[in-house]
Amino acid sequence: MNEKSPGNFEDELRRRLRPIDAPEGFAERLMAALPVEQKATVVKPLAARPSLRQFGLPAALAASLMVAVFLGVRVANDRALREEQIGIAASQQLMQALRVTSQKLDLAYEAVNNPPTAGEEENRS
Amino acid sequence: MSLSAAHPMPDSLLLQARAGDRNAFAALVRAHQGSVFSIGLRMLSRRDAAEDLAQDVFLQLYRKLDSIESLEHLGFWLRRVAANLAIDWLRRLPYSATQPLDESAEVAAQVSEDDPLMSRELMRLLGELAPHPRAVMLLRYQEDRDVAEIAAMLDMPVNTVKSHIKRSLTALRGRMIGAKLIDCEELP
Numbered sequence: 001m002n003e004k005s006p007g008n009f010e011d012e013l014r015r016r017l018r019p020i021d022a023p024e025g026f027a028e029r030l031m032a033a034l035p036v037e038q039k040a041t042v043v044k045p046l047a048a049r050p051s052l053r054q055f056g057l058p059a060a061l062a063a064s065l066m067v068a069v070f071l072g073v074r075v076a077n078d079r080a081l082r083e084e085q086i087g088i089a090a091s092q093q094l095m096q097a098l099r100v101t102s103q104k105l106d107l108a109y110e111a112v113n114n115p116p117t118a119g120e121e122e123n124r125s
Numbered sequence: 126m127s128l129s130a131a132h133p134m135p136d137s138l139l140l141q142a143r144a145g146d147r148n149a150f151a152a153l154v155r156a157h158q159g160s161v162f163s164i165g166l167r168m169l170s171r172r173d174a175a176e177d178l179a180q181d182v183f184l185q186l187y188r189k190l191d192s193i194e195s196l197e198h199l200g201f202w203l204r205r206v207a208a209n210l211a212i213d214w215l216r217r218l219p220y221s222a223t224q225p226l227d228e229s230a231e232v233a234a235q236v237s238e239d240d241p242l243m244s245r246e247l248m249r250l251l252g253e254l255a256p257h258p259r260a261v262m263l264l265r266y267q268e269d270r271d272v273a274e275i276a277a278m279l280d281m282p283v284n285t286v287k288s289h290i291k292r293s294l295t296a297l298r299g300r301m302i303g304a305k306l307i308d309c310e311e312l313p
Contacts, residue, residue: 009298010266016244017251017267020166022158023176030183031151 143190154183161207167263168211170252182207205278208260215256250300254293261289
C-alpha cells in the first residue's frame, strides 16, 4: 500500500472493506426460518372458569380490608362510649360540688341576715 | 455487494413484501444480505456469529416491515440495526477482539486478490478498535455512509463520529507503519 496522502489511505480502506458476500444459501435458510403467517393472529383464550387461585389474592385482600374496617368502627365506638361515661361522671361530680357550695352559701346567708342575739351568745358561751 | 446499488429496486417490491409476498421479501434479503453480513463479520470477527446476527436483523425486519417507508429507509434501518446489534453483542458476549487467523485470511481473500496479507492485517487491526469506533469505520468505509447518517444510525453527535474517524485512521496508519505494511516516508 503506497500511501501518499490521507485520501489515498481512505480510498485503500474503502477498497479493502468492500462488503463480502453472505454465505451460500443464507437467504434460503432465512426464509425457511420465517414464521408461516406474516401477521400473527391473536387468539383470545376461551373464557376460563374463574379459579380459586385466580381470585384468591383479591379475595383475601378484600376480606382483610373488611375486617380492618369492622375493627376500626368497633374501636371508635368503644372510645366514644368510654368518653361519654367519663363525661357523665364529671357532670355528676360537678353537680355534687355545686350542691355543697349552694348549701354553704345558704348557711352563710342565714348567718348574715339573722345574727344571733346577746342572750343566745351568752347561753352559747 | 448490494444489489440495490447495481439494480435499483422499485418501491413496489417493498409494498409486495409488506403485503405478505415472501418472494418479494426474499428479494429484499438478497439485495442487502451482503452489507448486513459484512457488518456482522467485521464487527464480531466470526462467520457463525455474523450469520446469526444477519439472520436476527432480517427476522426483526420481517416483523417490522410495516414501519419501513421506502427502500432508502430500508437500507438505513438495516445498517442501523446491524451495527447496534453487533455493538450490543460485543458488550454481552465474550467475542474475542482479534479474530481467528484462518477466518481472517478467508475474509481477506474474498475481499482482495492482491496482497491478502495486507487485507488480513487490516482486518486484525480493525478488530482491535473499540466497538463504537469500529462500527463508525465500517459504516464510513464499507458502507460509504456520510457522517451525518452514521451519527443518526449510532445515536451519537456528528462531532463524535468525526472524532472516531480521525482517531481510528491515525491509529490504523500508525499500526500499519509499525508493522511495516506501509512506508512511513511516503506519508505526508
